[in-house]
Amino acid sequence: QVQLVESGGGLVQAGGSLRLSCTASGRTFSRYTMGWFRQAPGKEREFVTSIWGGGGAYWADYVDSVKGRFAISRDNAKNTVYLQMNNLKPEDTAVYYCAARLGDGLRTTINEYDYWGQGTQVTVSS
Numbered sequence: 001q002v003q004l005v006e007s008g009g010g011l012v013q014a015g016g017s018l019r020l021s022c023t024a025s026g027r028t029f030s031r032y033t034m035g036w037f038r039q040a041p042g043k044e045r046e047f048v049t050s051i052w053g054g055g056g057a058y059w060a061d062y063v064d065s066v067k068g069r070f071a072i073s074r075d076n077a078k079n080t081v082y083l084q085m086n087n088l089k090p091e092d093t094a095v096y097y098c099a100a101r102l103g104d105g106l107r108t109t110i111n112e113y114d115y116w117g118q119g120t121q122v123t124v125s126s
Contacts, residue, residue, distance in 0.1 A: 001025075001026075001115075002024055002025055002026050002032070002100050002114075002115040003024070003025040003026075003115075004022055004023070004024050004025075004098045004099070004100060004115055004116065004117035005022065005023050005117060005118070006020060006021065006022045006096065006097070006098045006117040006118065006119060006120040007020070007021050007022075007023075007120060008020040008021050008120060009096060009120030009121045009122045010121075010122070010123070011123045011124075011125065012088055012122075012123070012124055012125070013124070013125050014088060014089055014090055014124055014125065014126050015087055015088065016088050016124070017084070017085060017086045017087075017088065018085050018088065018122060019082055019083065019084050019085070020036070020082065020083040020085070020096055020098075020120060020122070021080055021081075021082055021083075022034070022036075022080065022081045022082075022083075022098030022117055023078070023079055023080045024079045024080070024081075024100060024115075025079070026079070028102070029076055029079040030054040030076040031102060031103075032100045032101060032102055032103075033050060033051070033052040033100070033101045033102075033103055033104070033105065033106065033107050033113075034050065034051050034052070034072075034074060034081040034098065034099070034100055035047065035048075035049065035050040035051075035098070035099045035100075035101070035107060035108075035113060036048040036049050036050075036072065036081075036083050036096060036097070036098060036099070037096070037097045037099060037110065038092075038094035038095065038096045038097065038122075039094055039095050039097070039119075040091075040093060040094040040095075041094075043094075045097065045110055046063065047063055047108045047109065047110075048062070048063055048066060048070065048083070048096070049061065049062045049063070049066065049070060049072040049083065050072070050106045050107055050108060051072045051073070051074055051081065051106075052104065052105055052106050052107075054074075054076050058073075058074070059105075059106055060072050060106070061106045061108060065091075066085075066092075069085065069086050069087045069088075070083060070084065070085050070086070071083075071084040071086075072084075081098065083096070085122070088122075088124045089124060090124045090125065090126045091124075092122060092124050093122060093123050093124050094121075094122060095119040095120065095121050095122075096119065096120050096121075096122050097116055097117055097118075097119045098116070098117040099113035099115065099116050099117070100113060100114065100115040100116075101113045101114050101115075102114065
């Protein structure tokens, strides 16, 4: 069983930046594909980004709406995945969820992930 704890959400003005963190329990973090999803009020949860790999070789994927603004990274020694969010827009406002899947490769759909964090609120004011 893996427990995920997100942090770093908050209120920021448009154009600002936030960095989310997600720390996982367990000793096999490096074997997990990690992802970030978000859910805005009244909308379905959507894929944001995913990362897989270790030992200096990582692969990442992003939804088109955040490409060039968001960056995912991971520190396997700290069991932590990060989401650096720059040039934030009001439409980025959502609850952001960290997710994990034991396996290989990038994953972009909700059903492919086995473990979820409780979510952290990100609010971007205009």
